[in-house]
Amino acid sequence: MTQAKRIPDLGSTEPTLEVPAAGGDDDRARARELRRRKLRRRIWLNLARIALVVAALGSWELGVNTKHIDPFFWGQPSGVWRQLKTWITDGTAQGSLGEQILVTLQEAVYGFLIGVFLGVVLGIALGRNRFLSDLLSPFIKVANSIPRIVLGSLFSIAFGFGLTSKVVLAIVLVFFGVFFNAFQGTREVDRNLLSNARILGASRWQATRQVVLPSAFTWILASLHVSFGFALIGAVVGELLGADKGMGLLIRNAQNNFSPNGVLAGMVVIGVIALVAEALITALEKRLLRWRPPQLAGDAGI
Amino acid sequence: MSINSTSNVIELRGVSKRFTTPSGGIYTALRELDFSVAPGEFCAVVGPTGCGKSTTLTLVSGLERPSTGTVQVDGVPVSGITPGVGFMFQNDAVFPWKSVLDNVAAGPRFRGTSRRLANEAARDWLRRVGLAGFEDRFPHQLSGGMRKRVALAQSLINEPRVLLMDEPFSALDVQTRSIMADELLNLWEQTRPAVIFVTHDLEEAITLADKVIVLTAGPGRIKKIFRIDLPRPRNAQEIRFTDEFVALYSEIWETLRSEVETAYARTTKEVSA
Ligand SMILES: Nc1ncnc2c1ncn2[C@@H]1O[C@H](COP(=O)(O)OP(=O)(O)OP(=O)(O)O)[C@@H](O)[C@H]1O
Ligand SMILES: [Mg+2]
Numbered sequence: 001m002t003q004a005k006r007i008p009d010l011g012s013t014e015p016t017l018e019v020p021a022a023g024g025d026d027d028r029a030r031a032r033e034l035r036r037r038k039l040r041r042r043i044w045l046n047l048a049r050i051a052l053v054v055a056a057l058g059s060w061e062l063g064v065n066t067k068h069i070d071p072f073f074w075g076q077p078s079g080v081w082r083q084l085k086t087w088i089t090d091g092t093a094q095g096s097l098g099e100q101i102l103v104t105l106q107e108a109v110y111g112f113l114i115g116v117f118l119g120v121v122l123g124i125a126l127g128r129n130r131f132l133s134d135l136l137s138p139f140i141k142v143a144n145s146i147p148r149i150v151l152g153s154l155f156s157i158a159f160g161f162g163l164t165s166k167v168v169l170a171i172v173l174v175f176f177g178v179f180f181n182a183f184q185g186t187r188e189v190d191r192n193l194l195s196n197a198r199i200l201g202a203s204r205w206q207a208t209r210q211v212v213l214p215s216a217f218t219w220i221l222a223s224l225h226v227s228f229g230f231a232l233i234g235a236v237v238g239e240l241l242g243a244d245k246g247m248g249l250l251i252r253n254a255q256n257n258f259s260p261n262g263v264l265a266g267m268v269v270i271g272v273i274a275l276v277a278e279a280l281i282t283a284l285e286k287r288l289l290r291w292r293p294p295q296l297a298g299d300a301g302i
Numbered sequence: 303m304s305i306n307s308t309s310n311v312i313e314l315r316g317v318s319k320r321f322t323t324p325s326g327g328i329y330t331a332l333r334e335l336d337f338s339v340a341p342g343e344f345c346a347v348v349g350p351t352g353c354g355k356s357t358t359l360t361l362v363s364g365l366e367r368p369s370t371g372t373v374q375v376d377g378v379p380v381s382g383i384t385p386g387v388g389f390m391f392q393n394d395a396v397f398p399w400k401s402v403l404d405n406v407a408a409g410p411r412f413r414g415t416s417r418r419l420a421n422e423a424a425r426d427w428l429r430r431v432g433l434a435g436f437e438d439r440f441p442h443q444l445s446g447g448m449r450k451r452v453a454l455a456q457s458l459i460n461e462p463r464v465l466l467m468d469e470p471f472s473a474l475d476v477q478t479r480s481i482m483a484d485e486l487l488n489l490w491e492q493t494r495p496a497v498i499f500v501t502h503d504l505e506e507a508i509t510l511a512d513k514v515i516v517l518t519a520g521p522g523r524i525k526k527i528f529r530i531d532l533p534r535p536r537n538a539q540e541i542r543f544t545d546e547f548v549a550l551y552s553e554i555w556e557t558l559r560s561e562v563e564t565a566y567a568r569t570t571k572e573v574s575a
Contacts, residue, residue: 200460292442
């Protein structure tokens with residue numbers, strides 16, 4: 001019981017150590033002990049995580065070797081690994097792996113940037129303007145409730161197999177999440193701060209840029225984490241539907257060749273891209289939210 | 303009458319303010335308010351909670367319009383934000399994402415001063431409010447008292463003709479509050495804006511002001527106006543022990559007490575009802 005209660009206290013997501021203020025020898029020793037315990041816990045946690053992955057992949061591999069899992073349908077970890085190695089050393093049927101990644105990344109990044117820009121601008125504009133939001137809100141609700149991924153087919157008809165159709169799909173997927181957060185963030189701006197800015201002489205535009213935008217940023221940044229994932233989905237799905245390059249096409253070709261290892265290897269590559277992007281966005285968030293008290297900024301997530 | 307009204311910086315005539323309540327009713331926050339503030343005059347407003355003190359300030363600043371009556375500043379009826387007005391809000395209103403320096407420089411920057419000149423002025427004002435060396439901090443890294451100083455510098459840097467202060471020091475401890483009162487008087491002497499200073503604290507009101515306005519329990523009306531003819535410059539820590547101060551205090555408190563009791567009886571009745 002007490003044991004269970006102590007664990008969250010030492011959680012690895014906790015940003016600050018409780019170091020006693022007065023620096024007696026006793027206190028310092030206690031602080032050191034606390035830090036050591038925390039480090040030990042972190043090492044254990046990571047070891048356990050690795051063990052978990054090894055166990056999962058190992059039993060999969062074992063399942064294949066003992067003929068409980070059919071690698072023809074489900075692939076196997078060693079096969080995925082081999083596939084990745086081949087792609088890296090010999091390239092893919094459509095050119096080098098780096099090129100495929102670059103194509104997909106380009107589509108996702110363009111879609112992400114444009115989608116975020118549109119979402120932020122429209123979210124704030126509607127949040128600041130009663131008439132606009134009353135006028136447009138039913139349309140936005142309808143647009144948000146339809147399964148937008150289907151538009152991918154339409155875009156690939158309209159824009160062809162090139163970059164544009166994927167970027168547009170990514171924009172559509174990214175836009176709504178960012179829009180709703182920017183809108184809500186704008187609505188929640190502290191009235192006091194707005195009044196203060198007006199008294200100090202801010203024009204409407206200055207108040208929007210220097211008060212509304214930074215305070216809505218907390219909301220907007222929260223949506224960016226999900227949004228890059230959506231951009232990536234948009235790019236890959238767009239490529240699945242029709243493309244001449246990219247990770248999506250690679251996966252699709254693997255599917256057509258009945259190669260589950262190829263599909264999974266493609267997934268692994270995309271996963272790595274998403275993780276790197278996530279780390280970049282977290283760094284950006286930390287930088288932009290410097291002004292917040294530390295226990296609120298960053299770190300709080302999983 | 304008209305000559306008289308132009309010689310005042312702030313002039314309220316027959317001002318009422320009504321709000322619609324969430325249940326659809328109408329609540330009168332201020333009723334038939336008349337008062338004026340002369341140039342460079344320090345005017346304190348006291349009254350029980352909810353009597354409309356903050357509302358009065360929003361009317362003078364131009365953030366809100368009166369339902370009836372007129373509010374004039376410098377002889378001009380208020381429409382839009384009143385030019386030349388500074389406002390220290392009841393709750394913290396410094397920008398949490400701006401450094402101390404940028405917070406203080408915000409006013410001049412909004413008004414189109416170059417960054418260099420604005421920063422120079424901001425540094426100067428930070429020195430005057432005793433915050434030199436804290437330019438790069440963010441508000442959450444300051445104490446409550448320091449944040450109030452930032453807010454004060456932020457208002458004063460615009461050299462307002464009218465300074466509105468809504469219980470600016472009520473969140474501070476007693477010692478800090480009297481230190482801030484001294485500093486405020488000191489700064490006020492330098493630029494001499496007309497001040498409306500809202501407070502719960504009668505002692506603070508008498509210490510600072512040339513005149514103390516007592517409002518009735520809501521809807522706020524003027525109960526009585528007292529002139530405070532204590533000599534200046536005043537020392538906030540010592541003045542309250544003088545005989546004149548004590549006499550004024552008991553006289554005004556006599557007037558204020560019944561209003562406070564009315565307001566209190568009303569809130570307790572509402573709670574028990
Ligand atoms: N926007 C509003 N809508 C409805 N009622 C309001 C609004 N603003 C103020 N009121 C009401 O008007 C009355 C006066 O409010 P005000 O904030 O001016 O009081 P106050 O004298 O400043 O009180 P305190 O000393 O507690 O700050 C209160 O009863 C309040 O409920
Ligand atoms: Mg108030």
